[in-house]
Amino acid sequence: MPDKFSEKSRPFSEWLELAHQGDPEAQVRVAMQYKFWGKTEAERSSWRVWALKSAAQDFLAGQVFLAQAAIVEKNFSEALPLLEKLVLKDHAWAMAALAKSHMQGRGVPIDQEKGYDLYVRAAHIAPIYAAFQLAKCYSEGMGTVPDTLAANHWFQVAGDNGDDVAALCIGLCHWMGRDPGVHLSESVAWYQKESAASIRTLQDFLDLKSCDHLKSDSLGRVFKVQAVNGA
Numbered sequence: 001m002p003d004k005f006s007e008k009s010r011p012f013s014e015w016l017e018l019a020h021q022g023d024p025e026a027q028v029r030v031a032m033q034y035k036f037w038g039k040t041e042a043e044r045s046s047w048r049v050w051a052l053k054s055a056a057q058d059f060l061a062g063q064v065f066l067a068q069a070a071i072v073e074k075n076f077s078e079a080l081p082l083l084e085k086l087v088l089k090d091h092a093w094a095m096a097a098l099a100k101s102h103m104q105g106r107g108v109p110i111d112q113e114k115g116y117d118l119y120v121r122a123a124h125i126a127p128i129y130a131a132f133q134l135a136k137c138y139s140e141g142m143g144t145v146p147d148t149l150a151a152n153h154w155f156q157v158a159g160d161n162g163d164d165v166a167a168l169c170i171g172l173c174h175w176m177g178r179d180p181g182v183h184l185s186e187s188v189a190w191y192q193k194e195s196a197a198s199i200r201t202l203q204d205f206l207d208l209k210s211c212d213h214l215k216s217d218s219l220g221r222v223f224k225v226q227a228v229n230g231a
Contacts, residue, residue, distance in 0.1 A: 019050060024059035027051070031065060060086075064093065071097060076107025087118070092126035095119075096133065103142065116143025123154060131158035132166045139184040151181030 010018075012033060018026035031050035038044035051069070054062025063082055070079035080101065086094030099118035102111045116137045122130035131154045137143055138151035159167035169187035173180040180187065 019053075022053075022057075024054040024057040024062055027054035027057075028059060028062040028065055031062070035069070055082075060089065060091070064091070067094065067097065076101060080107050090121075090125060092122040092129045095122035095125070096129040099130065099133065112137075112143035114143070119143075123157070127154075127157050127161040128163060131155075131161060132163050135166070135181070136184060139181050148179060148181035151184060152179070155180050155184060 012030075015026045015029045015033075019030040027050045031047045031054065034043045034050065035047035038047065048066075048069075051062055051066050055066050063086055067079050067082035067086065070076070070082065080098070083094045083098040083101070087098055095118045099115040099122065100106065101108055102115035102118065104110070116134075119130045119134040119137055123134045135151045135154035135158060138147045138154065140146070155166055155170050159170050169184065170180045172187050173183050178187075
């Protein structure tokens, strides 16, 4: 049985019919439709039933959707067993989400070593989900000994794999002549402060700072795209 969405485009009425017939992909599609765009209270309240039906058939997308919804709702008692099951399938997003729970004590006692171990696994499978957080672990000594070289490596990996915040922050550190592995937290805090001040794009950032170039290849790579907090 496939564990992710097909490329097929169908009218919602067809997905609903397939869901009633037991198709797990159709069931999670119906769950998403009802959760986000349900037209009646009955539809909006039934999304979980359809998601559970999909997840019960071991359909990966259904399990991920349930876990994501539980985290958004801060229902960590429901999220944790779903994440643990997904981790057994080497699902990188779930590893990173479970790592964050251990780091912050979301439904479990704080255990930074467990969080670090999960970030390591996730970062090697799909860097976009965990490389940035792994860099923070090395930079700040969370769950492991501080290691500036490792922090720099994973910070760069994050930027090179589509994490625009990481790319911007490492570019900022290079621009200021600072070591990203040492000044990571300061750089992230600066980025968030400037984002709150309505700096919408990387071009805005460069215009504001009146700098013609930065040394970071990562920053140059995302120069023409909006930062994560942009519109």
